[in-house]
Amino acid sequence: MIKIVTDSSADLPNELLEKYKITVVPMNVSIEGVDYREGVDITPKEFFKKMFASAELPRTSQPSPAVFGEAYSKFPVNSEILCLTISSGLSGTYQSAIIAKGLTKNKVTVFDTLAGSLGHGIQIIKAAELAESGHSMEEIVAILTKYRENMNIFILLDTLENIVKGGRLSKFQGSLAKLLNIKVLLQRGDGGTVETLEKIRGKKKSQKRLMEIIKDSKKDFSETIFGITHTGNLEEAEALKNEIIALFHPKEVILNYMGATMGTYAGRRGMIISYA
Structure with a gap:
């Protein structure tokens, strides 16, 4: 059967990673000069505690080709591997995964999900289910390509603190947004990047607006898997999950911590909602 590899x-x-026997290559994150491997040297809870206490924005970086090569080569020779990576519009991980194909004797196909967080993760689940049901690599890639086109990703920013730390917004603009209670709703842009969708005053209004956008995006959610990730605001994420279930009756809603890669952008009380 086709083996699935991805980045963290x-x-x-973890229960889904174990269920589908997915091999995870850790992303790298540096906080105040200390380097960590995501999910290996630092947990999401530990990461957010350190990030919120730091005056500097953490720095994330892609795994090296050598690390991907090790992951590919752990399988028996002549294994068929599908590696699904975070969007090439957000990270150089896709290129590392491609370069690593030359470091193994196994046959590797690398797929750019053009997504991050569970927008990426839901595509992995889709690939794993297709592999388990006996689909060929060509069939899986063809189905995933269409599935990827329908992927919706929305990021709810409760604070612009990390945007200011990253230099994308001045302290004055950040303070003004806080004073006016401005919440920013981002979405997946062209090429798997992130772009601003709307700026809304108040958290309740921003979440209500998101529900309207989701409702207008499709008629039937019965076979839809939603993914919600958060930066430590579990109660808010659970409330959003319950609202999505009540409004749309989806097949499943996956709830988890956001990792360092997307969490660095989302900041305190941020949430990412993904579905296709």
Whole structure:
């Protein structure tokens, strides 16, 4: 059967990684000069505690080709491997995974999910289910390509603190947004990047607006898997999950911590909602 490899930015819960026997290559994150491997040297809870206490924005970086090569080569020779990576519009991980194909004797196909967090993770689940049901690599890639086109990703920013730390917004603009209670709703842009969708005053209004956007995006959610990730605001994420279940009756809602890669952008009380 086809083996699945991915990077840790997919933010999938451990039980799903184990269920589908998914091999995870850790992303790298540096906080105040100390380097960590995501999910190996630091947990999401530990990461957010350190990030919120730091005056500097953490720095994330892709795994090296050598690390991907080790992951590919752990399988028996002549294994068929599908590696799904975070969007090439957000990270150089896809290129590392491609380069690593030359470091193994196994046959590797690398797929750019053009997504992050559980928008990436849901595509991994889709791939794993297709592999388990006996689909060929060509069939899986063809189905995933169409599935990827329908992937919706929305990021709810409760604070612009990390945007200011990252230099994308001045302290004055950040303070003004806080004073006016401005919440920013981001979405997946062209090429798997992130772009601003709307700026809304008040958290309740921003979440209500998101529900309206989701409702207008499709008629039937009965076969839809939603993914919600958060930066430590579990109660808010659970409330959003319950609202999605009540409004749309989806097949499943996966809830998990956001990892360092997307969490660095989302900041305190941020949430990412993904579905296709």
